Amino acid sequence: MKSSRLLSILLLLETRGRMTAAELAGELEVSVRTVYRDVESLHAAGVPLYGDAGHRGGYQLLAGHRSRLTGLYAREAEALVLAGLPVAADELGLGGHFADAQLKLRAALPAPLREHVDRLRTRFHIDAPGWYAESTEAPFLPQVAEAVRAGRVLAVRYRRWKEPTEVDRRLAPYGLVLKAGRWYLVAGPGPRTYRVDQIISLTVTDEEAAAPPGFDLAAHWRESQRDFHARLHQGEAVVRISPEGVARLAGAAARAVAETGVREPDGWTRATLPVETPDHAHATLLALGAEVEVLAPRELRDRVAATVRTLAERYA
Structure with a gap:
């Protein structure tokens, strides 16, 4: 309107x-x-x-003009309340500021809308990590966040998976991303992505750092996620899977069944699933037990069959 x-x-x-x-x-x-x-x-x-x-x-x-617009529509107030992540604010060292901002927002609302928002806050709770995700401590997160805000280069000692497992890096921080309960630092040169919980030691330097002109953190993260999944699923497996097996699938496998699956007369579905390494595909498909049959590639089918024979002999 x-x-x-x-x-x-x-x-x-x-x-x-x-x-x-x-x-x-x-x-x-x-x-x-x-x-x-x-x-x-x-x-x-x-x-x-x-x-x-x-x-x-x-x-x-005109310079100095402020409209003093404090009115909010109900849906706008709801969006602000649900957008708040107090746990993330605490981890970033902003818990007290977050609470103060919530109080100011509440005080600015008219009484009926304030009561509505109070009810909303008691009925919604955001818990980002997955059920089986281990809690990870990132003791240097507040210092990393401050370096991001201030635009200062970080001198870090970082733990990685390949040799040498501990390396020294000078990073120009571009932004922080919270993904499934874990914090990631996007930093130059690169940019590259670093897990904040894998930083062993850290010094915030006086050297100024700035993201490249036009750098968009959200767009960069979306693109890096697409690249990650493209590299992750480089193989395929053709399978027959029961209705119960289909119900147990998630993520890329579930999407693949929905897109490529063909229902057969016995009620099972033939589909082509994306797979990672042969070891990962072997373990993932075995977890479905008798609810799946691997048709191709032949090497994967033979490997699953050999494991099933070994299990049968062991439990005979």
Whole structure:
């Protein structure tokens, strides 16, 4: 609705400063012509908003103007409450600040909306790690987070899986990512990704660090995840799997059955599954027991059959 859009224009200009009509239109998902009409409406309402023409032009508010917009719609307040991750804030050393911000947000809400948000907070809880994920301690996480905020190079001693297992690195921090309860540092040169819980020692230097121009942490993470999964599943296995076996699949295997599976007359499904190493495929398919039959590749089928024969002899 128009009133909501006018408020959004004011908030965008207050938080970002000068913006062109095209930029505002992109943010609001409307036409540039609509932005022109909205700006005229703000002018008519006495908002000290002006625009400059030319290559470096755009709209902006007069210096010092603040609209004091404290109203929130119910869905907006809900989104802010559910977006809060107090555990992550604690790990980053911001637990006290997070609590203060929550109090200020609550105090700014009108009474009916405050009661609604209080009820919402008691009914939703975010627990990011998986059920079987071991808790990992990252004692240097607050220092890493401070280096990210301040833009300072880190001198670290890092533990990795290959030889030599302990290496010294100078890292320019670009950002932190929380994935399934584990913190990752994206840093240059590279950029490359480091597990924060594998940092053995750390010194925050006085050397300034900055991400490359245009670097987008979220976009980089999505791309790195796609590359990881592409490298992870480089093989395939053709299988027949029972309805119970299909129900026990998850992740890439479940998606593959949904995309390639063909139901056969006996109720089983023939599908092509992505697999990692032969060892991993062998262990994963054996975990399904009698609910799966490996058809190809022949080497994997023979290996599973040999393991089944060994088990049969052992339990005979």
